Amino acid sequence: xxxxxGEVFKEVFSYFPAxxxxxxxxxxxxxxxxxxxxxDAMKEVALHLGISEAETFGVATFYNQFxxxxxxxxxxxxxMGTACHTMGGQLVLDGFERELDVKVGGITPDHExxxxxxxxIGCCTKAPVVLINNIIHPKMTPYKVAEVFAGLRDKGSKSxxxxxx
Amino acid sequence: xxxxxxxxxxxxxxxxxxxxxALDAGIEIPHLCAIxxxxxxxxxxxxxxxxxEGRGVVTSCTEPVGEGMMVHxxxxxxxxxxxxxxxxxxxxxxxxxxxxxxxxxxxxxxxxKFLKVKVPKNLRPFPKERLEPDxxxxxxxxxxxxxxxxxxxxxxxxxxxxxDVLDFAYxxxxxxxxxxxxxxxxxxxxxxxxxxVKVCPVGALYFKDKEEIKEV
Numbered sequence: 001x002x003x004x005x006g007e008v009f010k011e012v013f014s015y016f017p018a019x020x021x022x023x024x025x026x027x028x029x030x031x032x033x034x035x036x037x038x039x040d041a042m043k044e045v046a047l048h049l050g051i052s053e054a055e056t057f058g059v060a061t062f063y064n065q066f067x068x069x070x071x072x073x074x075x076x077x078x079x080m081g082t083a084c085h086t087m088g089g090q091l092v093l094d095g096f097e098r099e100l101d102v103k104v105g106g107i108t109p110d111h112e113x114x115x116x117x118x119x120x121i122g123c124c125t126k127a128p129v130v131l132i133n134n135i136i137h138p139k140m141t142p143y144k145v146a147e148v149f150a151g152l153r154d155k156g157s158k159s160x161x162x163x164x165x
Numbered sequence: 166x167x168x169x170x171x172x173x174x175x176x177x178x179x180x181x182x183x184x185x186x187a188l189d190a191g192i193e194i195p196h197l198c199a200i201x202x203x204x205x206x207x208x209x210x211x212x213x214x215x216x217x218e219g220r221g222v223v224t225s226c227t228e229p230v231g232e233g234m235m236v237h238x239x240x241x242x243x244x245x246x247x248x249x250x251x252x253x254x255x256x257x258x259x260x261x262x263x264x265x266x267x268x269x270x271x272x273x274x275x276x277x278k279f280l281k282v283k284v285p286k287n288l289r290p291f292p293k294e295r296l297e298p299d300x301x302x303x304x305x306x307x308x309x310x311x312x313x314x315x316x317x318x319x320x321x322x323x324x325x326x327x328x329d330v331l332d333f334a335y336x337x338x339x340x341x342x343x344x345x346x347x348x349x350x351x352x353x354x355x356x357x358x359x360x361x362v363k364v365c366p367v368g369a370l371y372f373k374d375k376e377e378i379k380e381v
Contacts, residue, residue: 039346042345042346043345052323052329052330052332052345053329053345054329054330054331054332054334054343054344054345054353055323055329055332056345057332057334057343057344057345057346057347058332058333058334058343061334061335061336061343062334062335062336
């Protein structure tokens with residue numbers, strides 16, 4: 001365990017008494033601080049609450065909100081809500097998977113990019129939508145995927161990406 | 166406490182669940198997930214449905230007996246629900262009985278015959294993903310493909326042995342019994358007591374060598 005992580009656990013555990021019912025809120029808070037649930041994080045939470053590691057893992061895997069791989073430097077969120085789905089969100093997602101050579105929920109070996117799918121981002125008029133580092137990329141197509149990456153590599157282009165329309 | 170099951174007079178202690186009272190009285194009720202010692206019934210398999218007059222259909226493993234209760238185990242509603250529950254379990258179960266280590270004393274097969282249910286062909290919309298059996302432990306094998314998610318192994322591991330090795334993980338079709346992070350059992354805090362294997366009603370947990378366990 002990294003010292004840094006240990007500090008986070010100490011801080012988080014000080015908010016929550018060791019009661020079983022705080023399990024989900026604990027996991028949420030730890031994930032918020034670390035970006036994901038590491039093996040150590042789940043072990044520490046289980047230890048703090050006095051429940052089994054297997055149970056902690058079971059609860060964490062039940063909910064979609066918990067992730068077990070760290071976030072990449074660029075976190076890519078592909079919307080799979082109804083509108084984005086009908087507008088070809090799956091094709092966009094496939095495009096990202098191909099381009100990055102990772103599966104959904106995964107991270108590239110160099111920790112540059114992580115890929116995730118979500119239910120709805122809330123801007124369906126711009127479907128299909130992709131969120132990269134909290135910047136919306138509207139009306140995506142598989143062909144635009146490479147373009148987006150070019151924009152990411154080229155630092156100063158963030159604002160121009162945003163107003164691509 | 167006096168009550169009747171299928172017209173037969175039955176006596177039971179207060180708080181006793183209908184299922185156990187019926188089994189003690191020699192009345193068969195199918196069940197896969199029920200554990201008598203367990204404080205709270207799990208109620209997962211939905212096979213032990215009975216109908217109480219004036220109350221409707223309940224799972225007998227979760228329902229305590231009541232004074233003067235009239236329980237029926239063979240009404241049409243009960244039969245229909247039990248059969249459907251059995252079909253849903255079977256839809257997710259690989260029927261490899263010929264090569265199954267549980268061959269001969271499989272409870273699933275026993276109740277399947279009891280309920281006269283055939284393996285349904287149309288209840289599963291897509292094929293099941295095949296998982297790798299965990300053969301890491303020297304004594305037993307965990308084959309999640311054959312698991313019917315009755316939760317018995319989890320109960321004994323957690324409440325009886327207090328080893329806390331197994332629990333349910335993931336959700337929906339992907340739900341399975343798993344160790345922490347899905348690690349091999351050999352790397353878990355398993356003490357090798359074999360209790361989980363003994364309660365498994367199907368071939369999801371089985372001893373590698375039946376002779377070996379006697380020595381342990």
